[in-house]
Amino acid sequence: MGKKIGIDLGTTYSCVSYIDDTGNIAIVEAAEGGNTTPSVVYFDPDTNEAVVGSTARQEGALHPESMVERVKNYMGDPYYTMNINGNEYSPAAISSLILKKLITDTENWLGGEEIEGAIITCPAYFGDAAREATRVAGENVTLSNGEKLKVLQILDEPVAAALAYGNSKREDMQKRVLVYDLGGGTFDVTVMDLNFVGDNRSMEVITTNGNHQLGGKDWDTALATYVVNQFCSATGADPEEVMNDPEQIQWYSENIEKAKRTLTNKETVSLTPNFNGAREKIEITREIFDQETESLLNQTIILIEDMMAKKQLTMDCIDEIILVGGSTRMPQVKKRLEDEYHKPIVSYDPDKAVATGAALVAAGLQASSTTAAPGEDPVQPVSGGSIVIGGETGEQTEIIVKCTKSYGLLALANGQDIIANIIMKDSEKPAVETRRFGTSAENQINLNLRVYENDSVTADATVEESTELYENCIVELTPGLPAGAPIDITFNLDASGILVITALDVTNNISKVVQPVRIGGDINNVGMDAIQGTLLR
Amino acid sequence: MEYEENFNPWSVTEESVEQNNICENDARKEAQNVGCVSEAKSEEVVHETPANAQCEENSQGTNCQNEVMNENQAPAQAAAPEQNVEMCQCEAAEASNEEAVPVQEEKPIVSFDEYKELTNAHFQNLRSLIKYTKTKDETIFKMNGELQKYREGYCTKAFKSIATLVISYREDCRKALEDLEKYDNDVQKVQKYIYFLVDDYNELLSNAGIENDGEMWRFNGKALSFNGRKYVKFPPAFQDAPELVENEVELDGEGLKEYLKSFEQNVKALLANNEMLDKSLNEYLKLSLAIENDVILTGFYPALKKMISVADKIAELVEASAKSVTEENKNDKYALCLNYLIDSLEDVLLIGGVSIYTTVDETFDTRKNRLVKAIVTTDKSLDRMIAKQYTECYIMNDAVIYPAKVDVYKYQEQN
Numbered sequence: 034m035g036k037k038i039g040i041d042l043g044t045t046y047s048c049v050s051y052i053d054d055t056g057n058i059a060i061v062e063a064a065e066g067g068n069t070t071p072s073v074v075y076f077d078p079d080t081n082e083a084v085v086g087s088t089a090r091q092e093g094a095l096h097p098e099s100m101v102e103r104v105k106n107y108m109g110d111p112y113y114t115m116n117i118n119g120n121e122y123s124p125a126a127i128s129s130l131i132l133k134k135l136i137t138d139t140e141n142w143l144g145g146e147e148i149e150g151a152i153i154t155c156p157a158y159f160g161d162a163a164r165e166a167t168r169v170a171g172e173n174v175t176l177s178n179g180e181k182l183k184v185l186q187i188l189d190e191p192v193a194a195a196l197a198y199g200n201s202k203r204e205d206m207q208k209r210v211l212v213y214d215l216g217g218g219t220f221d222v223t224v225m226d227l228n229f230v231g232d233n234r235s236m237e238v239i240t241t242n243g244n245h246q247l248g249g250k251d252w253d254t255a256l257a258t259y260v261v262n263q264f265c266s267a268t269g270a271d272p273e274e275v276m277n278d279p280e281q282i283q284w285y286s287e288n289i290e291k292a293k294r295t296l297t298n299k300e301t302v303s304l305t306p307n308f309n310g311a312r313e314k315i316e317i318t319r320e321i322f323d324q325e326t327e328s329l330l331n332q333t334i335i336l337i338e339d340m341m342a343k344k345q346l347t348m349d350c351i352d353e354i355i356l357v358g359g360s361t362r363m364p365q366v367k368k369r370l371e372d373e374y375h376k377p378i379v380s381y382d383p384d385k386a387v388a389t390g391a392a393l394v395a396a397g398l399q400a401s402s403t404t405a406a407p408g409e410d411p412v413q414p415v416s417g418g419s420i421v422i423g424g425e426t427g428e429q430t431e432i433i434v435k436c437t438k439s440y441g442l443l444a445l446a447n448g449q450d451i452i453a454n455i456i457m458k459d460s461e462k463p464a465v466e467t468r469r470f471g472t473s474a475e476n477q478i479n480l481n482l483r484v485y486e487n488d489s490v491t492a493d494a495t496v497e498e499s500t501e502l503y504e505n506c507i508v509e510l511t512p513g514l515p516a517g518a519p520i521d522i523t524f525n526l527d528a529s530g531i532l533v534i535t536a537l538d539v540t541n542n543i544s545k546v547v548q549p550v551r552i553g554g555d556i557n558n559v560g561m562d563a564i565q566g567t568l569l570r
Numbered sequence: 571m572e573y574e575e576n577f578n579p580w581s582v583t584e585e586s587v588e589q590n591n592i593c594e595n596d597a598r599k600e601a602q603n604v605g606c607v608s609e610a611k612s613e614e615v616v617h618e619t620p621a622n623a624q625c626e627e628n629s630q631g632t633n634c635q636n637e638v639m640n641e642n643q644a645p646a647q648a649a650a651p652e653q654n655v656e657m658c659q660c661e662a663a664e665a666s667n668e669e670a671v672p673v674q675e676e677k678p679i680v681s682f683d684e685y686k687e688l689t690n691a692h693f694q695n696l697r698s699l700i701k702y703t704k705t706k707d708e709t710i711f712k713m714n715g716e717l718q719k720y721r722e723g724y725c726t727k728a729f730k731s732i733a734t735l736v737i738s739y740r741e742d743c744r745k746a747l748e749d750l751e752k753y754d755n756d757v758q759k760v761q762k763y764i765y766f767l768v769d770d771y772n773e774l775l776s777n778a779g780i781e782n783d784g785e786m787w788r789f790n791g792k793a794l795s796f797n798g799r800k801y802v803k804f805p806p807a808f809q810d811a812p813e814l815v816e817n818e819v820e821l822d823g824e825g826l827k828e829y830l831k832s833f834e835q836n837v838k839a840l841l842a843n844n845e846m847l848d849k850s851l852n853e854y855l856k857l858s859l860a861i862e863n864d865v866i867l868t869g870f871y872p873a874l875k876k877m878i879s880v881a882d883k884i885a886e887l888v889e890a891s892a893k894s895v896t897e898e899n900k901n902d903k904y905a906l907c908l909n910y911l912i913d914s915l916e917d918v919l920l921i922g923g924v925s926i927y928t929t930v931d932e933t934f935d936t937r938k939n940r941l942v943k944a945i946v947t948t949d950k951s952l953d954r955m956i957a958k959q960y961t962e963c964y965i966m967n968d969a970v971i972y973p974a975k976v977d978v979y980k981y982q983e984q985n
Contacts, residue, residue: 088936088937091973095944096980279942280960280975283942283960283975287738295777302773303769303773305742305770307745310749310752310755311759312762
């Protein structure tokens, strides 16, 4: 039996973890050193070999047109592809290369032990299309033994982080927590219930929200802008000229990050930028840094308030706030949350919490596979699709995860088009709901379903606030059906949050899985063949 | 063959049932380091502290757990059984068993397999109770290996964070020296820049954890003494884990007794092992602390000493230079300070095991270089060649810790 691993596929950095033979969490070290791999891909224009990670970033600096980064922001986008060196690639294809690099490093790290499958994490607000793209990316990775990687589950990042936190606590607890995850490029916030009492252990995601364009890099930019403006005011230099000078870009890139880290432990830091022979000492206090970045922090608070209001929750029901993500190390984050909400704030291994949680879920699947009955698929989680994690001592915790989107069909109500939600946001995953339709004419050939996704928590949503998922979703019908013949359409949202639609001809008792065509066509596989033939340097 | 209902292999009489229940509870308590309470003898007999406890050494040569705890003290004297007031509880139970188990030389009450099954089940329960698994032994050995690597490589890794601060500052000084050739600043500005050198150097020291509290220099709060080297004392080496004992059992009363006795020995060995595990972990933590406090200083103490001497010297140099700077000598005064810093900090880095490389005239290497900008050229022979180097490349233990910032030629066909 091989190893099941957890992969934190991040916007800016990725990380792999697993539970080792001693029951401890192990983080895989990248070939270039360090526990994280930059999510950057570079295609050599001469050989079309691909490079992933820190080396890619350096190569890409020379040939930016051959480099791709932050591709996660486009996962699931039905129209987005990238042209690199004359070849088209989908975000899924690029992510597949990143995953390939991570898998190669892991295989080397494990020293020959096979990888049986992987849990891959994604932001909680990823919809069906983005999750499907992530799954396709993973399933197109070829292992060293020639087999394809098994994607065991797509796991929400805040769930993974909360799992890691909950698993680290051995004492009984019953609390509702808010997981505040501020990474390098994305922000997630989630409310969860943790119930660890005696032998009963469960965790439940209540609701989630986020912004995948907001992260620690924005704080760096704000600080750099301040320093540049101060320098230019003192020396008379042109801010545009400074900010566009390549040497200055390198200098600020190196020193702003250092200054931000220094302000984590100290109240002041000073920088001495220089440009065209002029130098000036710029002092930055923590107060100044906080002022310059206040609007960014406000955005996170607004997202929290919005999430709570939609669910009709107040902060009174929250017992504790858990900080996840390297950017939560900034003292302003903890201070603002304390001032705003007066709740205990805890931090669990900000950089590795998500990967740790993914490893725990992978271990749970490992444990369940050893107890599978003959003939039973050992990969299936124990509790009918819910998540089970394995701890160091072999105990298992069932995790109840809720849907982060609502899914419904276009319908007519009072003469207006609406979306009738069939699977509601915040219902438990896996979620299965069936609706009965009738054929409108005799010998009807097919049903064309218009399937939408939205953030509404009510039974109806407007078309404007919804996103159509499929270009066509045709249900072929059995010939000879009378008008009004019943057809049961079942929406099955699996534990990974990916939608599967089945149709049952009730009259003839014939069931089939619908194969919809996504908006934008088979976008995920654009460039996938080229990726398979691409050597990873 | 008849079987008693609810037969318990540990006991036959009511008295021995009670004794054995206590035995189980105490095994659990021992695992939690609460201490073993001997109620078999009398209420007033208690194992007060591990140091005071004495147990009879058993015939297998495996010591009672209390002797493991006492390993740093004189071995406990083996007492004659009749004088040994503070008996280990398991032996009290065994004594009860001796009286309780009926000796049937020809017909055992229960089959051997059932006895074995029952005792093994009991064994497994105890194992889960004390939360011990064999893999934790492996963890200790892994930790040992890690510790060894830590000892060999720690100084270098610990210095890396300081080295990068020194490198950044040194490169800023080199840039300032270059700018002297290109730009003409007035006397007031040059004077200001000279004073910046001291401020920035003091900030470097502070960020590196080196501070003067007015009385002495400290590194991460710990006083630095330059009167002599401080040597590190490591705690004693870890003991090997005791091996579990397995016996063949004969199908008679004596054989069963021996089997149960070996079962107890296994339990004691496990519990002893658990104690050793805790002790090992504590020793490991102490060693980590010793490394943090002492080995760091011992390891790169010369580099720290040099950095502090530079602080004193640059303060004097800056003061002397800034006060005497004129329009004629401004560049020379500034250059004097800069050159002193560049050379001295090179010494600091070399002492700390950092090598400095120039990558001019080399091909762009993603490991050693960081691209500032690409310079387009139609000369294919220049493609990926380094056009200009802004900073040097710094390598420590074969790892690049600060790549050289460079401009690189990028070939483009003529349109």
